[in-house]
Amino acid sequence: MSMQWLETPAQPIDQAMLAAALARQGQLTKPPGSLGCLEEIAVRLAAMQGTQQPSLERVRITVFAADHGIADEGVSAFPQAVTGQMIANFAHGGAAISVLARNLGASLEVVDVGSKADSAAMLGVIVNKAGEGTANFRRQPAMSENQLAAALQVGRDAVIQALKDDAQLFIGGEMGIANTSAATAVACALLERSAHDIAGPGTGLDATGVSRKAQIIDDALALHRPALTSPLEILRHVGGFEIAALCGAYIASAQAGLPVLVDGFIASSAALLALRIRPDVADWLFFGHASAEPGYVHLMQALDARPLVNLDMRLGEGSGAAVALPILRLAAALHGQMATFAEAGVSAKRA
Ligand SMILES: Cc1cc2ncn([C@H]3O[C@H](COP(=O)(O)O)[C@@H](O)[C@H]3O)c2cc1C
Ligand SMILES: O=C(O)c1cccnc1
Numbered sequence: 001m002s003m004q005w006l007e008t009p010a011q012p013i014d015q016a017m018l019a020a021a022l023a024r025q026g027q028l029t030k031p032p033g034s035l036g037c038l039e040e041i042a043v044r045l046a047a048m049q050g051t052q053q054p055s056l057e058r059v060r061i062t063v064f065a066a067d068h069g070i071a072d073e074g075v076s077a078f079p080q081a082v083t084g085q086m087i088a089n090f091a092h093g094g095a096a097i098s099v100l101a102r103n104l105g106a107s108l109e110v111v112d113v114g115s116k117a118d119s120a121a122m123l124g125v126i127v128n129k130a131g132e133g134t135a136n137f138r139r140q141p142a143m144s145e146n147q148l149a150a151a152l153q154v155g156r157d158a159v160i161q162a163l164k165d166d167a168q169l170f171i172g173g174e175m176g177i178a179n180t181s182a183a184t185a186v187a188c189a190l191l192e193r194s195a196h197d198i199a200g201p202g203t204g205l206d207a208t209g210v211s212r213k214a215q216i217i218d219d220a221l222a223l224h225r226p227a228l229t230s231p232l233e234i235l236r237h238v239g240g241f242e243i244a245a246l247c248g249a250y251i252a253s254a255q256a257g258l259p260v261l262v263d264g265f266i267a268s269s270a271a272l273l274a275l276r277i278r279p280d281v282a283d284w285l286f287f288g289h290a291s292a293e294p295g296y297v298h299l300m301q302a303l304d305a306r307p308l309v310n311l312d313m314r315l316g317e318g319s320g321a322a323v324a325l326p327i328l329r330l331a332a333a334l335h336g337q338m339a340t341f342a343e344a345g346v347s348a349k350r351a
Helices: 015-027 037-049 069-073 081-092 096-104 145-164 179-191 207-227 231-238 241-256 265-277 279-284 296-303 319-337
Strands: 059-066 107-114 125-127 169-175 260-262 285-287
Touching: 015 037, 015 319, 037 319, 059 081, 059 096, 059 145, 059 241, 059 319, 069 179, 069 207, 081 096, 081 107, 081 125, 081 169, 096 107, 096 319, 107 145, 107 241, 145 169, 145 231, 145 241, 169 241, 169 265, 169 319, 179 207, 179 231, 179 241, 179 265, 179 296, 207 231, 231 241, 231 265, 241 260, 241 265, 241 279, 260 265, 260 319, 265 279, 265 285, 265 296, 279 285, 285 296
Parallel strands: 059 107, 059 169, 107 125, 169 260, 260 285
Antiparallel strands: none
Protein backbone atom coordinates (compact mmCIF):
# COMPACT_ATOMS: atom_id res chain seq x y z
CA MET A 1 0.00 0.00 0.00
CA SER A 2 1.35 3.41 -0.99
CA MET A 3 2.02 6.36 1.29
CA GLN A 4 2.62 8.67 -1.71
CA TRP A 5 -0.41 10.81 -0.82
CA LEU A 6 1.44 12.15 2.24
CA GLU A 7 3.48 14.24 -0.19
CA THR A 8 0.51 16.31 -1.38
CA PRO A 9 0.74 19.80 0.18
CA ALA A 10 -1.90 21.19 2.50
CA GLN A 11 -4.39 23.61 0.95
CA PRO A 12 -3.27 27.19 1.47
CA ILE A 13 -5.64 29.21 3.66
CA ASP A 14 -7.22 32.26 1.96
CA GLN A 15 -4.76 35.09 2.69
CA ALA A 16 -7.01 37.80 1.21
CA MET A 17 -9.89 36.63 3.44
CA LEU A 18 -7.51 36.51 6.40
CA ALA A 19 -6.74 40.21 5.89
CA ALA A 20 -10.43 41.05 5.28
CA ALA A 21 -11.52 39.15 8.40
CA LEU A 22 -8.89 40.92 10.49
CA ALA A 23 -10.21 44.25 9.17
CA ARG A 24 -13.81 43.23 9.96
CA GLN A 25 -12.85 42.36 13.55
CA GLY A 26 -11.63 45.97 13.85
CA GLN A 27 -15.02 47.29 12.67
CA LEU A 28 -17.27 45.22 14.97
CA THR A 29 -18.98 47.05 17.84
CA LYS A 30 -16.50 46.29 20.62
CA PRO A 31 -13.20 47.72 21.78
CA PRO A 32 -10.46 46.32 19.53
CA GLY A 33 -9.13 43.01 20.91
CA SER A 34 -11.84 42.70 23.58
CA LEU A 35 -12.98 39.29 22.35
CA GLY A 36 -9.46 38.00 22.94
CA CYS A 37 -8.70 34.59 21.49
CA LEU A 38 -12.18 34.42 19.92
CA GLU A 39 -11.04 37.07 17.43
CA GLU A 40 -8.05 35.05 16.29
CA ILE A 41 -10.18 31.89 16.06
CA ALA A 42 -12.77 33.68 13.93
CA VAL A 43 -10.17 35.20 11.63
CA ARG A 44 -8.51 31.81 11.12
CA LEU A 45 -11.89 30.13 10.45
CA ALA A 46 -12.83 32.83 7.94
CA ALA A 47 -9.51 32.29 6.13
CA MET A 48 -9.94 28.49 6.20
CA GLN A 49 -13.51 28.61 4.88
CA GLY A 50 -12.98 31.61 2.58
CA THR A 51 -15.97 33.52 3.97
CA GLN A 52 -16.84 36.31 6.43
CA GLN A 53 -19.66 34.02 7.64
CA PRO A 54 -17.71 31.03 8.96
CA SER A 55 -19.87 28.23 10.29
CA LEU A 56 -19.40 24.89 12.02
CA GLU A 57 -22.87 23.39 11.92
CA ARG A 58 -21.84 20.07 10.39
CA VAL A 59 -19.17 18.45 12.53
CA ARG A 60 -17.83 14.91 12.07
CA ILE A 61 -16.37 13.12 15.09
CA THR A 62 -14.54 9.90 14.19
CA VAL A 63 -13.27 7.69 17.01
CA PHE A 64 -10.45 5.34 15.96
CA ALA A 65 -10.07 2.26 18.16
CA ALA A 66 -7.16 -0.18 18.36
CA ASP A 67 -5.32 -2.53 20.69
CA HIS A 68 -1.71 -2.33 21.81
CA GLY A 69 0.83 -5.10 22.39
CA ILE A 70 2.54 -2.92 24.99
CA ALA A 71 -0.50 -3.59 27.23
CA ASP A 72 1.22 -6.96 28.00
CA GLU A 73 3.78 -4.99 30.07
CA GLY A 74 1.12 -3.91 32.58
CA VAL A 75 1.30 -0.20 31.63
CA SER A 76 -2.45 0.52 31.98
CA ALA A 77 -4.69 0.51 35.03
CA PHE A 78 -7.35 -1.29 32.94
CA PRO A 79 -7.35 -4.63 31.07
CA GLN A 80 -7.03 -4.78 27.29
CA ALA A 81 -10.55 -6.19 26.90
CA VAL A 82 -11.90 -2.71 27.75
CA THR A 83 -10.98 -1.51 24.23
CA GLY A 84 -13.51 -3.88 22.64
CA GLN A 85 -16.06 -3.32 25.39
CA MET A 86 -15.86 0.43 24.79
CA ILE A 87 -16.26 -0.04 21.01
CA ALA A 88 -19.57 -1.74 21.85
CA ASN A 89 -20.42 1.11 24.23
CA PHE A 90 -19.77 3.69 21.45
CA ALA A 91 -22.02 1.64 19.15
CA HIS A 92 -24.78 1.68 21.77
CA GLY A 93 -24.44 5.42 22.40
CA GLY A 94 -23.39 5.15 26.07
CA ALA A 95 -19.83 6.52 26.04
CA ALA A 96 -18.91 10.08 27.00
CA ILE A 97 -18.22 10.97 23.38
CA SER A 98 -21.59 9.49 22.33
CA VAL A 99 -23.40 11.83 24.72
CA LEU A 100 -21.28 14.84 23.74
CA ALA A 101 -21.80 14.21 20.01
CA ARG A 102 -25.57 13.91 20.45
CA ASN A 103 -25.78 17.09 22.50
CA LEU A 104 -23.63 19.01 20.01
CA GLY A 105 -25.56 17.76 17.00
CA ALA A 106 -22.33 16.28 15.63
CA SER A 107 -22.24 13.02 13.69
CA LEU A 108 -20.19 10.26 15.34
CA GLU A 109 -18.45 7.43 13.55
CA VAL A 110 -16.52 4.62 15.20
CA VAL A 111 -13.76 2.95 13.21
CA ASP A 112 -12.04 -0.21 14.42
CA VAL A 113 -8.57 0.29 12.97
CA GLY A 114 -7.05 -2.71 14.75
CA SER A 115 -8.61 -4.07 17.92
CA LYS A 116 -8.83 -7.69 19.02
CA ALA A 117 -12.59 -7.34 19.33
CA ASP A 118 -15.15 -8.93 17.02
CA SER A 119 -16.42 -5.50 16.04
CA ALA A 120 -17.94 -6.74 12.77
CA ALA A 121 -20.74 -8.10 14.93
CA MET A 122 -21.38 -4.62 16.39
CA LEU A 123 -23.95 -2.60 14.51
CA GLY A 124 -22.72 0.80 13.33
CA VAL A 125 -19.00 0.14 13.78
CA ILE A 126 -16.87 0.61 10.66
CA VAL A 127 -14.31 -2.20 10.51
CA ASN A 128 -11.18 -1.16 8.62
CA LYS A 129 -8.43 -3.09 10.38
CA ALA A 130 -4.72 -2.62 9.80
CA GLY A 131 -4.14 -5.60 12.15
CA GLU A 132 -5.46 -7.20 15.33
CA GLY A 133 -3.53 -5.09 17.77
CA THR A 134 0.05 -3.87 17.44
CA ALA A 135 3.03 -5.98 18.52
CA ASN A 136 4.60 -5.29 21.93
CA PHE A 137 7.06 -2.48 21.12
CA ARG A 138 9.11 -3.31 24.21
CA ARG A 139 10.21 -6.38 22.16
CA GLN A 140 9.72 -5.57 18.45
CA PRO A 141 8.41 -2.86 16.10
CA ALA A 142 4.73 -2.12 16.82
CA MET A 143 3.75 -2.58 13.17
CA SER A 144 4.97 -3.51 9.70
CA GLU A 145 5.34 -1.00 6.87
CA ASN A 146 2.14 -2.30 5.29
CA GLN A 147 0.24 -1.94 8.53
CA LEU A 148 1.50 1.62 8.96
CA ALA A 149 0.39 2.55 5.44
CA ALA A 150 -2.99 0.88 6.02
CA ALA A 151 -3.60 2.67 9.34
CA LEU A 152 -2.67 6.09 7.88
CA GLN A 153 -5.06 5.37 5.01
CA VAL A 154 -7.88 4.51 7.45
CA GLY A 155 -7.60 8.06 8.78
CA ARG A 156 -7.59 9.49 5.27
CA ASP A 157 -10.65 7.38 4.35
CA ALA A 158 -12.51 8.77 7.38
CA VAL A 159 -11.81 12.32 6.18
CA ILE A 160 -12.89 11.50 2.62
CA GLN A 161 -16.15 10.20 4.09
CA ALA A 162 -16.54 13.33 6.26
CA LEU A 163 -16.09 15.51 3.15
CA LYS A 164 -18.70 13.46 1.25
CA ASP A 165 -21.05 14.14 4.16
CA ASP A 166 -20.28 17.87 3.84
CA ALA A 167 -18.54 18.20 7.20
CA GLN A 168 -17.15 21.64 8.06
CA LEU A 169 -14.91 20.44 10.90
CA PHE A 170 -13.16 17.18 11.74
CA ILE A 171 -12.65 15.89 15.28
CA GLY A 172 -10.65 12.69 15.75
CA GLY A 173 -10.98 10.61 18.89
CA GLU A 174 -9.23 7.45 20.05
CA MET A 175 -9.87 4.39 22.18
CA GLY A 176 -7.16 1.87 22.93
CA ILE A 177 -6.03 0.53 26.27
CA ALA A 178 -2.31 1.36 26.79
CA ASN A 179 -2.30 4.05 24.10
CA THR A 180 -0.93 6.70 26.48
CA SER A 181 2.23 4.54 26.48
CA ALA A 182 2.40 4.57 22.69
CA ALA A 183 1.69 8.32 22.61
CA THR A 184 4.37 8.89 25.27
CA ALA A 185 6.91 6.86 23.31
CA VAL A 186 6.12 8.86 20.14
CA ALA A 187 6.41 12.15 22.02
CA CYS A 188 9.72 11.14 23.64
CA ALA A 189 11.21 10.12 20.29
CA LEU A 190 10.06 13.33 18.55
CA LEU A 191 11.06 15.64 21.40
CA GLU A 192 14.22 13.74 22.40
CA ARG A 193 13.12 13.49 26.01
CA SER A 194 13.07 10.71 28.59
CA ALA A 195 9.74 9.05 29.30
CA HIS A 196 10.23 10.08 32.93
CA ASP A 197 9.43 13.66 31.72
CA ILE A 198 6.37 12.69 29.69
CA ALA A 199 4.66 9.59 31.08
CA GLY A 200 1.58 10.05 33.26
CA PRO A 201 -1.15 8.06 34.99
CA GLY A 202 -3.29 7.48 31.87
CA THR A 203 -6.34 5.61 33.13
CA GLY A 204 -5.11 5.92 36.72
CA LEU A 205 -1.70 4.43 37.56
CA ASP A 206 -0.23 5.48 40.93
CA ALA A 207 3.22 7.11 41.21
CA THR A 208 5.01 3.73 41.32
CA GLY A 209 3.04 2.58 38.28
CA VAL A 210 3.90 5.75 36.34
CA SER A 211 7.60 5.40 37.06
CA ARG A 212 7.53 1.72 36.00
CA LYS A 213 5.67 2.69 32.82
CA ALA A 214 8.27 5.38 32.07
CA GLN A 215 11.12 2.90 32.49
CA ILE A 216 9.46 0.37 30.16
CA ILE A 217 9.05 3.11 27.53
CA ASP A 218 12.65 4.32 27.91
CA ASP A 219 13.88 0.71 27.56
CA ALA A 220 11.78 0.30 24.40
CA LEU A 221 13.13 3.56 22.97
CA ALA A 222 16.71 2.40 23.66
CA LEU A 223 15.96 -0.88 21.84
CA HIS A 224 14.64 0.89 18.71
CA ARG A 225 16.88 4.00 18.81
CA PRO A 226 18.92 3.26 15.63
CA ALA A 227 15.68 2.77 13.65
CA LEU A 228 13.95 5.96 14.84
CA THR A 229 15.21 8.00 11.89
CA SER A 230 12.00 9.73 10.74
CA PRO A 231 8.52 10.57 12.06
CA LEU A 232 7.05 7.66 10.07
CA GLU A 233 9.61 5.20 11.45
CA ILE A 234 8.92 6.48 14.98
CA LEU A 235 5.19 5.93 14.39
CA ARG A 236 5.83 2.45 12.99
CA HIS A 237 8.15 1.30 15.79
CA VAL A 238 6.44 2.69 18.91
CA GLY A 239 3.07 4.12 17.81
CA GLY A 240 -0.36 2.59 17.46
CA PHE A 241 -2.91 1.99 14.72
CA GLU A 242 -5.32 4.65 16.04
CA ILE A 243 -2.46 7.15 16.44
CA ALA A 244 -1.49 6.50 12.81
CA ALA A 245 -5.12 6.90 11.72
CA LEU A 246 -5.35 10.24 13.56
CA CYS A 247 -2.09 11.37 11.96
CA GLY A 248 -3.37 10.37 8.51
CA ALA A 249 -6.69 12.10 9.17
CA TYR A 250 -5.01 15.38 10.16
CA ILE A 251 -2.83 15.37 7.05
CA ALA A 252 -5.76 14.47 4.77
CA SER A 253 -7.91 17.20 6.36
CA ALA A 254 -5.25 19.84 5.71
CA GLN A 255 -4.82 18.59 2.14
CA ALA A 256 -8.59 18.91 1.62
CA GLY A 257 -8.90 22.26 3.40
CA LEU A 258 -11.03 20.87 6.24
CA PRO A 259 -10.46 22.51 9.66
CA VAL A 260 -9.56 20.15 12.53
CA LEU A 261 -10.14 20.38 16.27
CA VAL A 262 -7.52 18.25 18.04
CA ASP A 263 -8.31 16.40 21.29
CA GLY A 264 -5.98 15.73 24.26
CA PHE A 265 -2.65 14.00 24.84
CA ILE A 266 -2.89 11.07 22.44
CA ALA A 267 -4.42 13.11 19.62
CA SER A 268 -1.79 15.83 20.12
CA SER A 269 1.03 13.27 19.79
CA ALA A 270 -0.57 12.33 16.45
CA ALA A 271 -0.78 16.04 15.54
CA LEU A 272 2.93 16.51 16.26
CA LEU A 273 3.69 13.52 14.02
CA ALA A 274 1.52 15.04 11.29
CA LEU A 275 3.37 18.36 11.56
CA ARG A 276 6.76 16.68 11.47
CA ILE A 277 5.67 14.87 8.30
CA ARG A 278 4.00 17.95 6.73
CA PRO A 279 4.63 21.27 8.55
CA ASP A 280 1.92 22.95 6.41
CA VAL A 281 -0.74 20.95 8.31
CA ALA A 282 -0.40 23.48 11.17
CA ASP A 283 -2.62 26.07 9.48
CA TRP A 284 -5.64 23.75 9.74
CA LEU A 285 -5.44 22.71 13.39
CA PHE A 286 -7.20 24.03 16.48
CA PHE A 287 -6.49 22.48 19.89
CA GLY A 288 -9.49 21.86 22.12
CA HIS A 289 -8.75 20.90 25.67
CA ALA A 290 -5.55 20.74 27.72
CA SER A 291 -4.95 17.16 28.84
CA ALA A 292 -4.04 16.57 32.48
CA GLU A 293 -1.30 14.17 31.29
CA PRO A 294 2.07 15.74 32.22
CA GLY A 295 3.49 15.30 28.71
CA TYR A 296 0.79 17.50 27.21
CA VAL A 297 2.56 20.81 27.94
CA HIS A 298 5.67 19.58 26.14
CA LEU A 299 3.58 18.69 23.09
CA MET A 300 1.94 22.15 23.07
CA GLN A 301 5.34 23.80 23.33
CA ALA A 302 6.65 21.81 20.37
CA LEU A 303 3.46 22.53 18.41
CA ASP A 304 3.58 26.21 19.39
CA ALA A 305 -0.09 25.80 20.24
CA ARG A 306 -2.49 26.75 22.99
CA PRO A 307 -5.58 24.73 23.88
CA LEU A 308 -8.93 26.51 24.18
CA VAL A 309 -10.03 25.18 27.57
CA ASN A 310 -8.76 23.37 30.64
CA LEU A 311 -11.27 21.43 32.72
CA ASP A 312 -8.76 18.88 34.10
CA MET A 313 -10.14 16.23 31.74
CA ARG A 314 -8.01 13.21 30.80
CA LEU A 315 -10.37 10.92 28.95
CA GLY A 316 -9.63 10.91 25.24
CA GLU A 317 -12.30 9.61 22.79
CA GLY A 318 -12.38 13.14 21.28
CA SER A 319 -14.15 14.42 24.41
CA GLY A 320 -11.81 17.36 25.03
CA ALA A 321 -12.25 18.61 21.49
CA ALA A 322 -16.01 18.14 21.74
CA VAL A 323 -16.35 20.30 24.86
CA ALA A 324 -14.34 23.06 23.14
CA LEU A 325 -16.49 22.99 19.97
CA PRO A 326 -19.09 25.51 21.26
CA ILE A 327 -16.28 28.06 21.66
CA LEU A 328 -15.33 27.74 17.99
CA ARG A 329 -18.99 27.97 17.01
CA LEU A 330 -19.52 31.10 19.10
CA ALA A 331 -16.37 32.75 17.73
CA ALA A 332 -17.68 32.13 14.20
CA ALA A 333 -21.17 33.45 15.06
CA LEU A 334 -19.76 36.65 16.63
CA HIS A 335 -17.65 37.30 13.56
CA GLY A 336 -20.50 36.85 11.11
CA GLN A 337 -23.39 38.31 13.09
CA MET A 338 -22.16 41.28 15.15
CA ALA A 339 -22.98 44.74 13.81
CA THR A 340 -20.18 47.02 12.65
CA PHE A 341 -19.76 50.54 14.11
CA ALA A 342 -21.14 51.98 10.85
CA GLU A 343 -24.18 49.66 10.79
CA ALA A 344 -25.08 50.32 14.43
CA GLY A 345 -24.27 54.03 14.44
CA VAL A 346 -21.85 53.54 17.31
CA SER A 347 -18.82 55.81 17.50
CA ALA A 348 -15.66 53.95 16.64
CA LYS A 349 -13.49 56.74 18.10
CA ARG A 350 -11.99 56.82 21.59
CA ALA A 351 -12.85 59.87 23.72
C1 LIG B 1 -13.62 2.72 30.55
C2 LIG B 1 -12.62 3.55 29.77
C3 LIG B 1 -13.05 4.43 28.78
C4 LIG B 1 -12.11 5.20 28.08
N1 LIG B 1 -12.26 6.11 27.11
C5 LIG B 1 -11.08 6.57 26.78
N2 LIG B 1 -10.12 6.01 27.52
C6 LIG B 1 -8.73 6.41 27.45
O1 LIG B 1 -7.89 5.57 28.23
C7 LIG B 1 -7.00 4.80 27.45
C8 LIG B 1 -5.58 5.22 27.65
O2 LIG B 1 -5.11 5.08 28.95
P1 LIG B 1 -4.04 3.93 29.32
O3 LIG B 1 -2.85 4.16 28.50
O4 LIG B 1 -3.81 4.13 30.79
O5 LIG B 1 -4.71 2.60 29.03
C9 LIG B 1 -7.43 5.01 26.02
O6 LIG B 1 -8.31 4.03 25.62
C10 LIG B 1 -8.05 6.37 26.08
O7 LIG B 1 -8.84 6.69 25.01
C11 LIG B 1 -10.75 5.13 28.35
C12 LIG B 1 -10.30 4.24 29.34
C13 LIG B 1 -11.22 3.45 30.05
C14 LIG B 1 -10.73 2.50 31.11
O1 LIG C 1 -5.63 13.36 27.13
C1 LIG C 1 -5.88 12.26 26.66
O2 LIG C 1 -6.07 12.09 25.44
C2 LIG C 1 -5.96 11.03 27.55
C3 LIG C 1 -5.41 11.02 28.81
C4 LIG C 1 -5.49 9.88 29.59
C5 LIG C 1 -6.12 8.77 29.10
N1 LIG C 1 -6.66 8.79 27.89
C6 LIG C 1 -6.59 9.91 27.11
